[in-house]
Amino acid sequence: MTLTAPPPPAAPPEPARARRLLPAAGPRRTLAAFALGAVLLFAVAPLALTDFRLGLLAKYLCTAIVAVGVCLAWGRGGLLTLGQGVFFGLGGYAMAMHLKLADAGPGNLPDFMVLYGTTDTLPWWWVPFANPVFALAATVLLPMGVAALLGSLIFRRRVRGAYFALLSQALTAAFAIWLVGQQATTGGTNGLTDIQGFFGYALDDPANQRMVYFVIALVLLALIALARQLIHSRYGELLVAVRDSEERVRFLGYDPARVKLVVYVVAAGMAGLAGALFVPAVGIISPALIGIVPSIELVIGAAVGGRASLLGAVLGALAVAWAKTALSEEFPAAWTYFQGLLFVVVVAFLPGGLASLARTVRARLARRRTGADEDGAEQKEAAV
Amino acid sequence: MTVILGQTFTGISIGAVLLLIALGLSLTFGQMNVINMAHGEFIMAGAYTTYVLQQHLAGAGLSLLLALPVAFLVAGVLGVALEHLLIRRLYLRPLDTLLVTWGVSLMLQQLARDLFGAPNVQTRAPDWLTGHLTLPLGGAELSLPTSRLFILALALAAVGTLALVLRRTALGRRVRAVVQHRELAEVSGIPTGRVDRTTFFLGSGLAGIAGVALTLVGPIGPAMGTNVIIDAFLVIVAGGIGRLRGCVVAAFVLGVLQSVLEWSTTVSVAKVAVLVALVAFLQWRPQGLYTLRTRSLV
Numbered sequence: 119m120t121l122t123a124p125p126p127p128a129a130p131p132e133p134a135r136a137r138r139l140l141p142a143a144g145p146r147r148t149l150a151a152f153a154l155g156a157v158l159l160f161a162v163a164p165l166a167l168t169d170f171r172l173g174l175l176a177k178y179l180c181t182a183i184v185a186v187g188v189c190l191a192w193g194r195g196g197l198l199t200l201g202q203g204v205f206f207g208l209g210g211y212a213m214a215m216h217l218k219l220a221d222a223g224p225g226n227l228p229d230f231m232v233l234y235g236t237t238d239t240l241p242w243w244w245v246p247f248a249n250p251v252f253a254l255a256a257t258v259l260l261p262m263g264v265a266a267l268l269g270s271l272i273f274r275r276r277v278r279g280a281y282f283a284l285l286s287q288a289l290t291a292a293f294a295i296w297l298v299g300q301q302a303t304t305g306g307t308n309g310l311t312d313i314q315g316f317f318g319y320a321l322d323d324p325a326n327q328r329m330v331y332f333v334i335a336l337v338l339l340a341l342i343a344l345a346r347q348l349i350h351s352r353y354g355e356l357l358v359a360v361r362d363s364e365e366r367v368r369f370l371g372y373d374p375a376r377v378k379l380v381v382y383v384v385a386a387g388m389a390g391l392a393g394a395l396f397v398p399a400v401g402i403i404s405p406a407l408i409g410i411v412p413s414i415e416l417v418i419g420a421a422v423g424g425r426a427s428l429l430g431a432v433l434g435a436l437a438v439a440w441a442k443t444a445l446s447e448e449f450p451a452a453w454t455y456f457q458g459l460l461f462v463v464v465v466a467f468l469p470g471g472l473a474s475l476a477r478t479v480r481a482r483l484a485r486r487r488t489g490a491d492e493d494g495a496e497q498k499e500a501a502v
Numbered sequence: 503m504t505v506i507l508g509q510t511f512t513g514i515s516i517g518a519v520l521l522l523i524a525l526g527l528s529l530t531f532g533q534m535n536v537i538n539m540a541h542g543e544f545i546m547a548g549a550y551t552t553y554v555l556q557q558h559l560a561g562a563g564l565s566l567l568l569a570l571p572v573a574f575l576v577a578g579v580l581g582v583a584l585e586h587l588l589i590r591r592l593y594l595r596p597l598d599t600l601l602v603t604w605g606v607s608l609m610l611q612q613l614a615r616d617l618f619g620a621p622n623v624q625t626r627a628p629d630w631l632t633g634h635l636t637l638p639l640g641g642a643e644l645s646l647p648t649s650r651l652f653i654l655a656l657a658l659a660a661v662g663t664l665a666l667v668l669r670r671t672a673l674g675r676r677v678r679a680v681v682q683h684r685e686l687a688e689v690s691g692i693p694t695g696r697v698d699r700t701t702f703f704l705g706s707g708l709a710g711i712a713g714v715a716l717t718l719v720g721p722i723g724p725a726m727g728t729n730v731i732i733d734a735f736l737v738i739v740a741g742g743i744g745r746l747r748g749c750v751v752a753a754f755v756l757g758v759l760q761s762v763l764e765w766s767t768t769v770s771v772a773k774v775a776v777l778v779a780l781v782a783f784l785q786w787r788p789q790g791l792y793t794l795r796t797r798s799l800v
Contacts, residue, residue, distance in 0.1 A: 198597045271781055275788035280537050280596055284735045285781065291732050292777045299770020410728065414604060421601060454612040461605030465598050466588055 148346070151429065152339070159335040169324045176331040176399040178439040179338050183392035185420045185435035186341050186428065187385030192417065193425035194349060195381040196361030201286030202389045203413030204293045205261035209390030210403035211297075212260055214310035215244060216253030217397065221314045224248070229312070230305050241303045250317065254394075261390030262383050269382040273375040278364070287410060294409040309404025316398040330398045337395060338432075341388055345428055348384070357381055389416075415442075418457075422464050424473025434471060507644055509765050510758060515650040517757025518657040521750060522715050523730050524737040525660055526708030528749040530581075531738055533681050533701045536589050537600040541734070542727025543610035544580055544706045548573035548713020549722040550618060556625050563628030566714070573710035581706020585699055607727065614724040622721035631718060649718040656715055660708060661750055667704075668746065677701055740780055742790025752791055 163175060184202055191197045218228040227240060247253045268289070272282060297304050305311070319326040348354055359367045360374045367374050397403050406412070415438070423434015438460075446453040464471060468478060527541050552569040559565040584606060592599045631649040668674035676697045679687040688694050716726065737756055741748030756776060763772035784790075 196597075198600070268781070271785060275785055277784055277788050280531075280535070280600065281739055281784075283597060283600060284537070284732075284739055285784075288732050288736055288777055288780075292774045295773045296770045299768055410732070414601075417601070451612055451616060455609055458605040458608035458612070461608070462588065462602050465601045465605070466592060469595070469598060 176334050178436050179334045180392045180396040181439045182432045182435045184389045184416045185431045186345050187388035188420040189431035191381050191385035195357045198283040199286045201290040202416045203290040203408035205386040205389035206393035207408035208261045209257040210393030212256040213394035213397045214403045215247040217313045219248045257394035258387045261386040265383045265386030269379045273378045290413045294405040297405040311402045313401045334395045424471030427473040430471050430473025513758030513761030517754035518654040521657045521753035522712035523734040526705035529705035535596045539604040540607040542731035543607045544577040544709035545713040546727040547577050548710030549717050551576050552714050552717045562626045569714045573714045574707040577710025578703040578707035581702045585702040611724045622723035625717045653715045742792040745792040748792035
């Protein structure tokens, strides 16, 4: 008998288990929720909101796109990635570099390079971004490539848990510091600002801003659908298994490193796409948007809404982004306290996020009736 | 030659700061697997303690020396409060402690901003820490700032004391037992809850002392904690969780590496290069420099 060939993969999971993972996932209800989301995003919001508010919503939707990836990687895969800012930034800078070059016209330097006057010729790594196809591909493939490289190095050596979270955070810190240091070629602290056009459309025209909003909303819905398919596939089952008991999965003959790598790369691609869409929506990308703090904020939204629930993560990200704008404008100090408190309360006492509020309350009530013997089991299940 | 020695000394002094910052973390991280993002804010609390003491006491030297025990207490009490109120409930969920303590650190930063104002403040260094110690070296002279030497001495003293406590006292024995096998320690009659609280007090107190030391090399501000915490965690990751020796070696190696890279390139490139070096190093030793051998799978 040889020990080389792993046993063939197990039979497809029991449907009962799949349903338990995502209680409200009946096909009809999902379709209804999807249709409702589409109506809200494509009809209600553009009619009800002013151009300014719609622009803000477009910005929030970008964070929601990142949250879809965070939900997959963290909620489903248990990878607490505090470095989504890097991928968001890579996508954003790739897009902004192309738009800056397009604004400047062929053969000209982007305005900030002329302003700083430190370089006469375009740096070599800017050159390919003049090509729109290359730039668009790079917004997704560049973050995915970086994630694949880093992930394969890290996961293969079984660096995990806290180590992984800290490394990803250090990565985003280093990236932001590096960007600040390369003032002449990346715009430094200011970042790439004052972007005028988006593939030939002037961004100061409200109609074109609306178009950007529709593109973002469409991408968000498409990615949610993709993530839902992924969650309900065999791979999705395997992902949860790796999260809950990595060693057991390894003993069953699977390679957990590969499972984690896939979700890390997918989440990175989503963050990159979000960054790329953020640029035309807001008109700027800068190190301040991708450092440690914004990277954690991207995770917070998912945590508040419910990290393991796709809908919860997306709505949570939207709500937190909205609350930040609404509260921080008027009471900046109070917002910081509120944000900290929200974080502490949700993560410590409601690890499933607001999506699990009803379930948690129901469980508490049931336990009070039957006696508090299942306390430990409940907590362990909630620990992700 | 002088340049090399000078850079090495700069590296060692960066390493001493890193060591002071990371020492407390290695204790809490190692013992309880708790990632305390608020550690940086405990450092900030130590620094502001020094500032407040200097406002109320006449001599800069006296207030600095007095700040050491006071900052230790202030930060330690903050740590115990955090442990008792939140972290105690999250032992099974190490990743969640990271997020929760980050929320706490946000609130502490804002508190500092409300109490002391958003702009950075400065302390005066006492006279005996403003000079240079010049060493004759062949033809040239090597000039070492006394404040840096003070920090180095402080870091070494802190490591020495901590090592002594861990090796020689009953408390240290209990701490080591809990780190190595919590359940076994518990059934052996060690009150793990009380040991955890004491460990957290010591670890956070060390952050306070690091804060006092940081007032000698830079300004005091609400964001100072965030600026140092990442480096401190990198030291822990490189050194290995729960090993004092790993922490010391990693701090000095990273310090010298950073100083040399900063000298030969730029600050921003050096940061990236140190991270790349760390990821490469983890390929070779995924658990850090010194690992605690256990039979557990995770």
